[in-house]
Structures are given as C-alpha cells and as structure tokens.
Amino acid sequence: EAQVTQNPRYLITVTGKKLTVTCSQNMNHEYMSWYRQDPGLGLRQIYYSMNVEVTDKGDVPEGYKVSRKEKRNFPLILESPSPNQTSLYFCASRAQGAMNTEAFFGQGTRLTVV
C-alpha cells in the first residue's frame, strides 16, 4: 500500500529539547516536503527536497532543519523547540515531473511545546 508514514503522531515536549519527527514514503518519490498547519493560517511549507541531498527552504523554515540522506526518508529536526512551534505537521511526497501527480500526505504529527 502506497503511504507516507510519520512518527510520532503525538508529541509533547519542553522548550529547548531537541526532537526529530520522522517521515518515510514507500513510493520511490523524488519530491518530499514538510508543512505545518495552524488554525486560521492553513498549511504552510517549511522545507522541501527535490531528491537525495537536495533540500531547500519553504515559506516558514526558521527553527527547523531537514536532511535527505536516503530517498525514502525526510526527517524534520527541531534543534531547540519553542512554544510557537506548537502545531500540526504534515509530511508529503510526490513523484517529480508533471504537476498533476498526486501529493500523498502523512497522517500528521501533533506537536506541543511547553
């Protein structure tokens, strides 16, 4: 089954404690990205990756890092989380090329930073 898997689904952490949210896809997609969803703001892109070792900033990259060492994985790293990073995070992947290819989304990770 084609899917994007994020872990954990829920996380509560304290300010400043480094954390990583993992994302893995089994569709051999070149393109992966991270979004955050906040009430009244919709989804905003944090980082994206066009392929292995190729990453770039989205609209709201501050406070986040990513890496793309393998095609299937695209972890989101918060080196020093702050309360304003409390949000619902989605990882997405799609095949590179035509823009009508469907973007597959993970189930989301609800992060609370206290």
Next chain:
Amino acid sequence: GEDVEQSLFLSVREGDSSVINCTYTDSSSTYLYWYKQEPGAGLQLLTYIFSNMDMKQDQRLTVLLNKKDKHLSLRIADTQTGDSAIYFCAEMDQAGTALIFGKGTTLSVSS
C-alpha cells in the same frame, strides 16, 4: 507571491448541495486542487483540474474553473454527514516546488 483565499465556514443540511469557493492569484497555475481533511486525519486529494478545463465532474463532485476571474469552486451534490470535513483549495507554485493552500473551509452537514 501566490495566494489562495477561501471562506472559512459552510453549513448545509443533509441532501442539499454544497458549494465551496476559492480564489487564487497566480494566473500561470496549471493545476488546481481540492483536498479534504477529516478530523484527526491527513489530507486526501479529492480532485484536481487542469487550467485549460472549465469543468470537471467526478461522481458527486463538480469542479468549476473561471480562469479569467481566477475563481475555483467545488460543488458536492447530495451532501452527506460523512462529507463533514475541512476542504482545502490549493495551487502549485510557479516553480513546482510547493502547494499553496487556502486556509480551508470547514463544511458542517446537519441531518
């Protein structure tokens, strides 16, 4: 930059038609999308439309595109309680690197 606007709430009765509207700014968008998000779930692609089309129908869903006015709508016929969700309109940015989402329309269906 690109921007997508949609109304935040829509309430309908079961069996009625729902129409969710969206406006976008990037006239060069080639594809426009509708995603559905059910409570506690991720985003599911409902349908998309290519910019050279005016209309696309898929079972109970009808997408209308007015490219001149940069207006997109999603009509759900015979709306059911299971259609209650947040619906996002989205366009692909010019570089093809990001989906630009609207803020989402919460559809509430009462029986």
